[in-house]
Amino acid sequence: MSFAFKISIGITYMECAERVQIVVISCDKRYYLHGVCREGANCRYNHDKSAKPSMVCRYYLAGSCSYGPSCRYDHVKPKSSPSKQDNHPDPLISSKSRLPPPLMDPGKIRGNLITLKKGGTTLTSPQSPCPRSPEDWVKANEFVPGQPYTCSTIPASYARAANLESESDINVLPSDDLLTLDGKPLCPYLAKGECPYGEDCEYIHGDICDLCGLAVLSPDNEQQREKHIKECMEEHERDMELSFAIARSKDKACGICMDTIMEKNPPTERRFGILSHCSHIFCLSCIRKWRGAKQFENKIVKACPECRVNSNFVTPSKYWVESEEDKQKLINDYKTALSNKHCKYFKRGNGECPFNNNCFYLHANPDGSKAYAKPTVRRRRQNADGDLDFMGHFNLWDFLEERESERSLLLMELEANLESLLFDLMLGYDSDSDLDDF
Amino acid sequence: MANIAVQRIKREFKEVVKSDEAAKSMIHLDMGSSENMMELTGTISGPPDTPYAGGTYILDIRIPETYPFNPPKVKFNTKIWHPNISSATGAICLDILKDQWAAAMTLRTVLLSLQALLASPEPDDPQDAVVAKQFKENPDIFFQTATHWTQAYAKGSTPVPEYSDKVTQLMGMGFEEHKARVALSNNNWNVECATENLLS
Numbered sequence: 189m190s191f192a193f194k195i196s197i198g199i200t201y202m203e204c205a206e207r208v209q210i211v212v213i214s215c216d217k218r219y220y221l222h223g224v225c226r227e228g229a230n231c232r233y234n235h236d237k238s239a240k241p242s243m244v245c246r247y248y249l250a251g252s253c254s255y256g257p258s259c260r261y262d263h264v265k266p267k268s269s270p271s272k273q274d275n276h277p278d279p280l281i282s283s284k285s286r287l288p289p290p291l292m293d294p295g296k297i298r299g300n301l302i303t304l305k306k307g308g309t310t311l312t313s314p315q316s317p318c319p320r321s322p323e324d325w326v327k328a329n330e331f332v333p334g335q336p337y338t339c340s341t342i343p344a345s346y347a348r349a350a351n352l353e354s355e356s357d358i359n360v361l362p363s364d365d366l367l368t369l370d371g372k373p374l375c376p377y378l379a380k381g382e383c384p385y386g387e388d389c390e391y392i393h394g395d396i397c398d399l400c401g402l403a404v405l406s407p408d409n410e411q412q413r414e415k416h417i418k419e420c421m422e423e424h425e426r427d428m429e430l431s432f433a434i435a436r437s438k439d440k441a442c443g444i445c446m447d448t449i450m451e452k453n454p455p456t457e458r459r460f461g462i463l464s465h466c467s468h469i470f471c472l473s474c475i476r477k478w479r480g481a482k483q484f485e486n487k488i489v490k491a492c493p494e495c496r497v498n499s500n501f502v503t504p505s506k507y508w509v510e511s512e513e514d515k516q517k518l519i520n521d522y523k524t525a526l527s528n529k530h531c532k533y534f535k536r537g538n539g540e541c542p543f544n545n546n547c548f549y550l551h552a553n554p555d556g557s558k559a560y561a562k563p564t565v566r567r568r569r570q571n572a573d574g575d576l577d578f579m580g581h582f583n584l585w586d587f588l589e590e591r592e593s594e595r596s597l598l599l600m601e602l603e604a605n606l607e608s609l610l611f612d613l614m615l616g617y618d619s620d621s622d623l624d625d626f
Numbered sequence: 627m628a629n630i631a632v633q634r635i636k637r638e639f640k641e642v643v644k645s646d647e648a649a650k651s652m653i654h655l656d657m658g659s660s661e662n663m664m665e666l667t668g669t670i671s672g673p674p675d676t677p678y679a680g681g682t683y684i685l686d687i688r689i690p691e692t693y694p695f696n697p698p699k700v701k702f703n704t705k706i707w708h709p710n711i712s713s714a715t716g717a718i719c720l721d722i723l724k725d726q727w728a729a730a731m732t733l734r735t736v737l738l739s740l741q742a743l744l745a746s747p748e749p750d751d752p753q754d755a756v757v758a759k760q761f762k763e764n765p766d767i768f769f770q771t772a773t774h775w776t777q778a779y780a781k782g783s784t785p786v787p788e789y790s791d792k793v794t795q796l797m798g799m800g801f802e803e804h805k806a807r808v809a810l811s812n813n814n815w816n817v818e819c820a821t822e823n824l825l826s
Contacts, residue, residue, distance in 0.1 A: 443730040444694055445630050446637045468730070474630075478729045481695050485725060493730035 251381045368392055368406045378403040399424055433507035440508050443494050444474035449508075460508050463499040464519060466492045472504050501548075523548055534559070631693040635663045638733045645734055653737040664689045668700070668737050672780065673745040677772030678706070681780030685740065686716075687733065697727035700736060705804075707768075707775040707811060709749045709758035714808075718743075719753035756812050764814055771811050778807065792817055796824070 245261035247253035253263065367373055375391035377383040379402055383393065395405040395413075399420040406412045434450075437460070441448050449471045452458050461475035470478075470493070479502065481489045491498045503522045509515045531549030533541035537559060541547045551559045571577045642648055642655040654669040668685040672678030683706060688699040700723055702716035710719045720743055722731060752758030761768045774789040776782030792815055796806035801824055813819035 446634050474729070478695060483696060484727065488726060488728070491728075493728040496728065 249380055367412065368409050374404065374406060436510055437508040440469045442471040442474050443468055444470055444478060447471070458506070460505045462503040462505050462509060462515060462518060463492055463497075464501060464503065465499040466495050466497040467515075468492050468494040469508065472502070475502055526550075631689055631691060632663055634694055635666070635689055635733075639663070639666075641732060642734045642737070647734070647738065652741065653734070655733060655737070664691075666733070667703075668733065670737055670741045670744075672776060672782070673741055676745050677769050678708075678744045678776050678780070679782070680784060681706075681776040681782040683744075683780055685737070687736075694729045694731070697723050697731075698733065698736065699723075700740070705775060705779040706744075707757055707772040708744065709747045709752045709754060709761045710743060712754050713757060713775075713811070714754075717753060719748075719751060760811075760814065767814050771815070775807075775811070789815060792820075796820065 243261045245253050245255075245259050245263055247255075248259065248261070248263040253259050253261075257263070372392060374394040375383050375389050377385070377389070378391075378393050381402070383389050383391075392407065394403040395407055396403050397405050397416060397420055399417070400423070404416055438450050439448060440450070440460070449460060449469070450458055452471060457471065457473060459472040461470045461472035463470070463475070475493075478493055479489050487498070488496075490500070503519050505518055509518050526548040527550055529549050530536060531539075531541050531547050531551055533539050533543075534547065534549070534551045537553045541549075541551065545551075545560060553559050569577045639655060639657070642653065645653070647653045648655075652671050656667040656669070657663060666687040666689065668687050670683050670685065672681035672683065682704070684703040686701050686703050690696045690699065700718055702711055702718065705713065705716070707713055711717070718740070720739065722728070722736070722739055747761060749758040749761045757768070760771070770786050770789060773782065773784050774786040777785050778793075789810070792810055793803060793807050795817065796810065797803055799821070801809075805824060806820070809820035809823045810817070813823055
């Protein structure tokens with residue numbers, strides 16, 4: 189029993205250490221809710237069950253939080269001026285977090301955002317920062333005079349608007365770029381949106397970039413300005429390309445399930461399966477299922493269900509590709525990606541892959557070197573009837589290639605081989621024992 | 627899985643209803659009595675310039691659980707005289723309903739394919755050997771028989787008085803109408819052979 193008690197104290201202490209950056213957090217529910225917090229009223233954590241941890245939403249600070257008002261984190265901009273001694277405040281983990289957590293009267297701090305000055309005294313913001321209950325909605329930033337309007341629910345770009353689930357990394361800037369000519373950092377608050385300190389800010393306020401709308405251009409560092417504008421242009425181009433891709437994929441329906449692919453649920457199903465030799469639209473799961481169907485001949489299922497043109501493989505894609513150029517790029521990217529994965533048949537040299545050198549996956553030996561299959565040696569022999577037999581391995585790929593081109597000699601060879609094999613079998617000819625002679 | 631099937635059938639139903647062919651009342655699809663949409667009734671009209679012209683053919687369509695990865699099971703409910711359709715059971719011999727099915731095919735394309743099958747029989751790949759033989763050896767009798775069946779079973783409007791008389795003749799001998807017609811059709815409308823056939 190006493191052992192368990194020690195452990196629980198240890199955990200509490202560790203959690204205190206970990207969560208030092210959070211100014212007000214609820215007392216660990218396990219202790220308080222079970223009525224066993226030994227600190228009682230002196231606990232530095234909040235004993236109010238209804239109060240949410242006051243953590244500022246970092247997405248809100250960055251300009252857009254897709255959860256909007258229902259976000260579980262606080263949507264509030266830092267308001268009071270920080271102390272001038274702070275040297276590198278990161279807007280995401282504010283300077284106050286580095287301070288030791290002060291002892292606070294839990295009654296006073298309930299529900300309000302507490303901002304600390306250096307030295308541990310507390311400042312309580314005058315109004316409830318994040319209106320959570322309907323009667324507090326009127327206090328939302330949008331309705332408070334003097335507050336800039338930032339609508340957190342409107343996505344930043346068309347690409348985001350069309351595809352909220354996409355993990356687009358728009359507007360993510362490396363912070364080490366925000367330097368002036370003599371190495372001083374630009375104001376990171378302003379770079380993320382707005383600076384609550386205004387004129388009093390100890391950092392240099394950068395110029396606003398026309399493209400991204402953020403104050404990230406150093407007033408005197410020409411190189412940084414150029415670099416940022418270039419990055420911004422590229423970002424913008426990528427964003428445009430993405431929005432075009434989304435626009436052309438948006439109303440495409442799968443020829444098998446007939447669903448609009450971009451509206452399928454769950455979102456993981458929203459993938460196109462691109463066939464290499466025709467341009468009919470299918471979702472990845474449907475076309476894979478069709479191609480894996482066992483009830484029909486291979487020739488039927490490996491053909492496009494719409495036009496019956498044969499394609500040897502399906503390329504997964506998040507968006508529909510219209511032009512041949514884009515399609516080739518996609519297929520090449522796919523092949524490149526696959527060539528970095530180990531082939532599950534080759535098993536790093538321990539297995540045998542029917543596709544041999546033409547396998548899309550990586551054939552590498554355990555030491556990392558690339559494995560090249562030896563050219564298959566086909567042995568010939570004269571059988572009992574004086575006909576020529578071919579023995580040895582045949583590569584699956586040879587047949588796939590064969591199927592693409594016209595009927596070639598290989599198939600004739602195979603047929604001849606099969607026929608003679610069958611003939612051997614019919615005669616009860618034991619070909620196995622014969623093999624040893626070679 | 628059944629979910630995909632149901633979703634697709636609902637869509638295909640709308641597709642058929644909205645299609646141009648439906649507007650020209652060439653094909654029609656009915657939901658039937660079952661609630662799960664797995665059993666449907668299709669209707670196709672006999673293509674013009676064929677013995678089936680003017681006829682209305684009702685088809686039973688059963689959708690498998692694995693639809694659209696497996697073809698729907700379709701058979702003729704209306705009796706028809708056609709080399710690729712069994713005159714007794716209505717079973718259809720059509721490649722796309724068997725091994726040549728493709729997942730992108732829909733009920734609309736199936737109905738249109740069946741209509742095309744009526745217009746161009748394939749006697750070399752028969753479902754009903756007797757009909758196929760007649761089609762190859764006595765094309766005129768086949769044409770008349772098919773026309774007669776259309777009139778008798780598919781509400782066709784082109785009568786074949788000679789054949790109708792023969793059927794009535796056998797009915798006068800106490801045979802049931804359909805049996806009499808089948809026997810006559812199978813025996814190239816030779817009344818004696820048909821009677822022998824019926825009595826054996």
